[in-house]
Amino acid sequence: MYDLIIIGSGPAGYVAAIRAAQLGMKIAIIEKDRIGGMCLNWGCIPSKSILESVKLYNKIQKDALRYGVEGIDKSALSFNWDKAVLRADQNVKKLTQGIEFLLKKNGAEIINASAKIIDKNTVSVENRTINAKNIIIAIGSTSPMIESEIENLVIEPMDVFKPRILPDNIIIVGEGPVAIELTQAFSLMGKKVSMVLEKDNFMPLADTYLSNYMQAKLKKDRIKLFDNKGDVSIKDDYKDGVLRVGGEEIPCGLIINARHRKANSLSSDIEFELENDYIKVDENFETSVEGIYAIGDVNGKSHFAHIASAEGLFVVNRLNGVNEKIDLSKIPMNMYSQPEAAQIGQTESKLKEMGVDYKISEFPLSANGKAITENSGEGFIRILSENKYGEVLGVQIIANNATDMINEAAAYMQLESTVYDIAKTVHTHPTISEVFMEAGFEAVDHAIHK
Amino acid sequence: MRYIFKFPDIGEGLEEGVIVQWHVDKGQKIKMGESLVTMETDKVVTEIPSPRDGVIAARYGKEGEVVKVGSALVEIELEGSEVEINETQENKVEAVEEEGAGVVGTLEIASNDFVLSASKEGIGGEVQRNTKERKALATPVARAMAKDLGIDINMVRGTGPAQRVMKEDILNYSKEGSQKPAQAKSSNNDNILEERVEIEQMSQIRKTIAKNMIQSKHNAAHMSVFEEVEISELDRIRKKYKDYFKDENIRITYLSFIVKAVALALKKHKSLNAEMDIEKGIMMYKKYYNIGIAADTEKGLVVPVIRNADKLSIKEIALEIQILADKARDGKLSLDDMKDGTFTITSYGSIGGLFAVPVINYPQAGILGIGRISKQPIVKDDKLDIGLILPLSLSVDHRIADGGETSRFLNTVMSYLQEPVGLLID
Numbered sequence: 067m068y069d070l071i072i073i074g075s076g077p078a079g080y081v082a083a084i085r086a087a088q089l090g091m092k093i094a095i096i097e098k099d100r101i102g103g104m105c106l107n108w109g110c111i112p113s114k115s116i117l118e119s120v121k122l123y124n125k126i127q128k129d130a131l132r133y134g135v136e137g138i139d140k141s142a143l144s145f146n147w148d149k150a151v152l153r154a155d156q157n158v159k160k161l162t163q164g165i166e167f168l169l170k171k172n173g174a175e176i177i178n179a180s181a182k183i184i185d186k187n188t189v190s191v192e193n194r195t196i197n198a199k200n201i202i203i204a205i206g207s208t209s210p211m212i213e214s215e216i217e218n219l220v221i222e223p224m225d226v227f228k229p230r231i232l233p234d235n236i237i238i239v240g241e242g243p244v245a246i247e248l249t250q251a252f253s254l255m256g257k258k259v260s261m262v263l264e265k266d267n268f269m270p271l272a273d274t275y276l277s278n279y280m281q282a283k284l285k286k287d288r289i290k291l292f293d294n295k296g297d298v299s300i301k302d303d304y305k306d307g308v309l310r311v312g313g314e315e316i317p318c319g320l321i322i323n324a325r326h327r328k329a330n331s332l333s334s335d336i337e338f339e340l341e342n343d344y345i346k347v348d349e350n351f352e353t354s355v356e357g358i359y360a361i362g363d364v365n366g367k368s369h370f371a372h373i374a375s376a377e378g379l380f381v382v383n384r385l386n387g388v389n390e391k392i393d394l395s396k397i398p399m400n401m402y403s404q405p406e407a408a409q410i411g412q413t414e415s416k417l418k419e420m421g422v423d424y425k426i427s428e429f430p431l432s433a434n435g436k437a438i439t440e441n442s443g444e445g446f447i448r449i450l451s452e453n454k455y456g457e458v459l460g461v462q463i464i465a466n467n468a469t470d471m472i473n474e475a476a477a478y479m480q481l482e483s484t485v486y487d488i489a490k491t492v493h494t495h496p497t498i499s500e501v502f503m504e505a506g507f508e509a510v511d512h513a514i515h516k
Numbered sequence: 517m518r519y520i521f522k523f524p525d526i527g528e529g530l531e532e533g534v535i536v537q538w539h540v541d542k543g544q545k546i547k548m549g550e551s552l553v554t555m556e557t558d559k560v561v562t563e564i565p566s567p568r569d570g571v572i573a574a575r576y577g578k579e580g581e582v583v584k585v586g587s588a589l590v591e592i593e594l595e596g597s598e599v600e601i602n603e604t605q606e607n608k609v610e611a612v613e614e615e616g617a618g619v620v621g622t623l624e625i626a627s628n629d630f631v632l633s634a635s636k637e638g639i640g641g642e643v644q645r646n647t648k649e650r651k652a653l654a655t656p657v658a659r660a661m662a663k664d665l666g667i668d669i670n671m672v673r674g675t676g677p678a679q680r681v682m683k684e685d686i687l688n689y690s691k692e693g694s695q696k697p698a699q700a701k702s703s704n705n706d707n708i709l710e711e712r713v714e715i716e717q718m719s720q721i722r723k724t725i726a727k728n729m730i731q732s733k734h735n736a737a738h739m740s741v742f743e744e745v746e747i748s749e750l751d752r753i754r755k756k757y758k759d760y761f762k763d764e765n766i767r768i769t770y771l772s773f774i775v776k777a778v779a780l781a782l783k784k785h786k787s788l789n790a791e792m793d794i795e796k797g798i799m800m801y802k803k804y805y806n807i808g809i810a811a812d813t814e815k816g817l818v819v820p821v822i823r824n825a826d827k828l829s830i831k832e833i834a835l836e837i838q839i840l841a842d843k844a845r846d847g848k849l850s851l852d853d854m855k856d857g858t859f860t861i862t863s864y865g866s867i868g869g870l871f872a873v874p875v876i877n878y879p880q881a882g883i884l885g886i887g888r889i890s891k892q893p894i895v896k897d898d899k900l901d902i903g904l905i906l907p908l909s910l911s912v913d914h915r916i917a918d919g920g921e922t923s924r925f926l927n928t929v930m931s932y933l934q935e936p937v938g939l940l941i942d
Contacts, residue, residue, distance in 0.1 A: 390677065455660040457683070482655030482683050 068092050068198035070385065071189050073181045076103020077371035078362025079204035080165050082378030087172035089386050094198070095174050096181040096191055102162040104206055104224070104363075105371040109244075111161055112227040115154035117251050117402060120145070124254045129441065145255045148229040155227075183334035186355050200357050200385055203345060204378065207327035207363035212239060214300040220321045233319025237262055237309055239298050240324030242270050243401040246280060248324055250404045253289050260290045260316050262309070264297050264325065271399060273413035273462050275448065280403060280464075283444075292316065329364045342366060351381050373397050396479045400469035405445045408472035411460030411479055414450060423453040427485065427509035429501045431465055433516055436496040442466040447501040449485060451509050456484035463501075471499055485509035519568050519592045523555070525585045532584050533557040534720060536847075540572045540590070552590055554847075555583070558720040558727075560854055561815070561847045570594040576663075584668055654681035661686045721816045732878035736913040740873045741922055743910075745930040746894060746903045753936050761831060770889065770906070771809070771863055772834040773939065777932035778884060779805040779825035780942045782859055785925035787917045788882045789858050799916070808857030808877055809837065811844040812867070819877060820849050821857040830939065865889060870907045881916040884929070885909035906933065 069091035072079045080102065083095040100107045123145045130138050169176055182190040187197050214220040218230075226248070238249045239262045246261070246269070253259045261284070268291070269277040284291060292311040300321075303310045309318040329344045339346040339354035344366025351359045359381045362374030373394065380392045398410040417424045432443040445464035452459050461475035478488060488506030493499050504513040523533060533555040540552050551563040552572075570592035577583050652670045654662070658681045662669040665686065672689045674681035718726075750773055758768045782789040782805050791800045805826040808819040820840035825833060843849045860877040865888035874885040887907030894903030908930070912922050932938045 391675070455657050455664070457657040482657040484656045484660065487656050 068094050068175075068196060070094075070200050070202065070382075071096065071181075071196060071198040072202045072204055073183075073189070074103060074204035074206055074362070074364075075101045075165075075169075075176075076204060076206050076362060076374065077105045078206070078364075078374035078378045079103065079202065080169060081375040082202055082204065082361065082382050083174045084168055084172050085379050085382045086385075087169070087174040089382065091382075091386070093174050094177055094196060095169060096177045096179060096189070098178070098180040100162060101166045101169070101176065102158075104208075106162050106165070107158055108224040108227065110371055111158050112151075112154040113244075113247060113251075114402060115157045116150050116227060117247070119150035119153065120251050120254045121404070147232050147255075151227055151229050181333065183332070183336060183358070185336060186357050200359065202378070202381060203332060203353070203358065203360040203364055204362045204374070205330045205332060205364050207329050207369060209240065209323050209325035209327050212298060212300065212321060212323045212325070214304075214321075216300065216304070218320075219304070220300065220323060222323050226322060232257065234258055235307075235317040235319045236260075237316060237318045237321045238324050239264065239321060241265055241267055241326060242324075243399075243403075245324035246284075247402045248322055249284070249289055250287070253287060254404065258317070260292060260318075262292045262294050262298060262311055262316075264294050266293065266295070269401075269407075270326075271413075272401075272407070272409055273448075273460075274415060276407050276409060276462055276464065280407060283403075283405075290316070327363060327369055329366065332364075350384060351377055367394060368397075370397075370399060396476065398472040398476045400472060402469060405442065405464055405466045406468040407462075407464050408468040409460070409462045410472055410475050411458070412450060413460065417450060417459065422459065424450055424459060425453055425509065426450055427505045427513075429504040429508060429513055429516060431498065431501060433504075434496075434498055434501055436498045436500070437465070439496070440466065440498075442498075447471075447505045449488065449502075449505045449509055451485045456486055456509065458483055458485060458488065465498055465501075467498065471502075474499060474502055517594050518573060519570065519594050520588050521552075521567060521590050521592060522586050523564070523583045523589045530557050530585055532582050535577050535579050535581050535583060536561060537579060538575065539563070540566075540575065542572055542575055544572045546570060546572055546592065556720050558724045560818075560849060560851045561721075562850045563848070564589065566590075566592065568592050568594055578666075581666060584670070587668060587670075652681055653678060655683060657683045658686050665690050719815060721818070725817050728878065729875055732876050736876045736878055737915045738873070738876065738911055739914040739919070739922070740909060740911045741919075741926060742871050743908045743926055743930060745906050745908060745933050747889070747906050747933050748904045750933055750936045751904050757831075761834070766831060766834050767838060768830065768834050769837065771837060771861070771886070772830050773933065773936060774861060774863075774884075774886060774929075775807050775809070775822055775825050775833050775837070776828070776830050776939050777929050778859060778861060779807055780932060780939065781925055781928040783826055783942075784928055785921055787921050788912065788925045790881045790916050791879045792881075792913070792916050802858045804856075804858065806856050806858045808854075808860035808880075809840065810860060810862035810877075810883075811841065813844050813847070815847060818844055818849055818854065819857060819860060820844055820853045821855065823856070859883070861886060865907070871909045874909060874911045876911055876913055878913075880913075882910060882912040882922075882925075885911070 070086050070093045072083050072093065072095045075083070075095050075097035079095060083093055086093045105111065126138060127140060127143055166176065177191055179192045183201065184190050184195060186201070187199065188195050189198070189201065209223050211222060212220045235258050236252050237260050238245050241263050249259050249261045268281055281291065292314060294311045298309070304318065307318060308315045309321070332338070332345070336355060345353055345360040345364050347353055347360050347365045351361050351365060353360050361377040361381055363369050367373065367377070376392060376397060380390065383390065395411060398408055401407040414426065427449045429447050431437040431445040434443070437443045442465070445468065448462040449458060450460035451457060458475070458478050461472065463471050465471060485506050488502055489510045491503060493503045504515060507513045508516065536554040536556050538553050540546055546552065546566045546569070548567060548569050549565045552566050553564050555562060555564055572590055573593040574591040576588045576590065583589065652672070653674060654669050655676065659669060661683060662672070667686060667689055669681055672681050672685050673679070675685055676682040750770070754768055754770065754773065761768055786801045789802050789805060791802070793800065804824060806821045806823045807825045808821045810817060810819050820843065822828070822833060822836045822840070828836065840849070840853060843853060857877060857880060859880055860883045862874050862883060863886040864872060865886050868888060870887040872885045872887070874883040876883050885908065887909065889904060889906050891902055892905045894901050896903070908926065910922065910926050
């Protein structure tokens, strides 16, 4: 009898497993594919590795001479996808091995097999059953397949970062962070990329201000956006290297599936209540079956790895009597666009809807010294604060390293800080993070460098 | 450097006080010893002097608000030197963020046994004694909100990490707080009552009076004796010297003589100037004679004390009475003015009443009531004459003073009043 069985070893499952083992629980973690799940093996980690390669390539091509680097023959310069993928694989291997090591070191039992839930305490695995007081479902999500009978035309999410010959014309289908990241990455490689939206929301959950900014940025970089107003159908819309979207014909050598993700299907003898095809959970992430929890993408609360991990920690802590609150609105969201975008807290439209008396304090990166030295003056910070006490209610950043910078905002929000606290926090100079202080000054009185 | 001055325990075991009046504004310069604020506590209305020179950086609490002992009263931006910082180093509690826009300040806390003296003397050295008290862990927004809503953040239970007080905790606390009076009001009986009576919150002084009266009646075995004394001679002397000191603006009153007479009589009858500690099984005979004068003020009964009345001349006593009476009238008596009394005189006769049964100012042994002076027929040398009669009512704690000694004490007082020359001789 285990204390806890965790099904799935992505950022939700493996973090929960390590924590549970640390707390002395007897646990088993079941993984049918690779330890680390989507994020480590096919998502966050390989994509960021590739992105680094792409950015380096792009910088050498675009800026080398101007930066004072001579001797580069631009005509000989090319991007080798397979080598970039190899580097990404090495990074993935290093990290997933590290996680396997941590699981074992802490005493978690890893079972490499498919799992099926038999009853609220029983899981069937490898032709045997194992029992536990509690079960956590952390089986993640995937994008609904784009059906295609044409060989090598459509790439599903788990196959993106694999060696292949890339055609010149690439179409990304989908919305949100993954779709935008892939679109820009292939564009920076020199491909002609089009983004085809199936839903009308270009950046779901993001403040319109960020969303508009990114749309304008794509347009500026000559990346075409097409609105299909519905699912792309290869059978109906593709013919001889051309995809037809809303009357327009897009040259197309490759289609990458970055559709909005849906919960993976669970193998179970007992029924779980669902909500929009995700496993329904209460505020403690408990499913309709008592003692069984669902964390990460599978519960539909978010598709961010760090939120999945936070949910895992919350549930395990709670099973061990630690009752803390988890406020998803104080967890930041990040997007590895170029420049990066990040956001935390409420959006402006949400504040309006809530009837909050708020103010927005903005500071542009173009007035920041470090950003100028890095040739990255694109972007801004926006602080949304409530007028009475100055509480920071939301922060939005567009900057080359916005995904790192947003964590400062997360700390402010976790501590219920005010704009006075931000203004009072002296930042090192020169750094891009100084924009926090400037926007803080702006909120309290006036920015210095604006 | 910022110095956060917290409301010190200016009495014994004081818990809270009400801000009567601020004497400083934010940004105002202040010198050590100058008055910051007038506070009403359960014992006294007193002025709290500044412990430091500096500029008022922040002020906490509005007039009429209750401040707990240990809560910040003001922040003073010190015009301090390095030396000062070093001196107080040991006594500092961790620097804490005080308010959103504020600057990190240094917190110094008065310990419970610290009594702030009403005068300038000895303040500098004493303020910095402290106990280890920690400020409530709270988020900046929770702090701002608590201040705004007048909530003592130390009273709020935090639900955040490490019991940190969060915004939500303040909101919940303020909801709970505001619900209570609302419920009370909703009752029908209360509405009817409100029309027929006027309801007023008890002042701190009224609470103290009530507590002390019950304590006295409960603990002391009250016994009273009444007498009349003929004071024509005293009256003659008083009238004579009244004009004599007029230029010095000193009013020689009957009371000045009575105070002196009582002080001298106490010296001869030690059980009337005593205190009993049953738990320890001891009697304490005091060798100092501090006479309390019960004073009728707008706020209620207060008892300022004339110290060492046995050693003062009648003129000095008169002057002292005048000063204390002025302070009492203006509500400016300090705790120092009121403590350490050994015997009390209550002079109700100036308002009206011949005899009374005064309640002892516990734990003192006795209280002398002074009735209305009136001209009355007396028999002098077997002849009818007009006498000036002063009625006296003496209550004693019969546990401490026996009947015989009580009467002998009263006789002594009376003889001094009859023959005031004795006041000079003894």
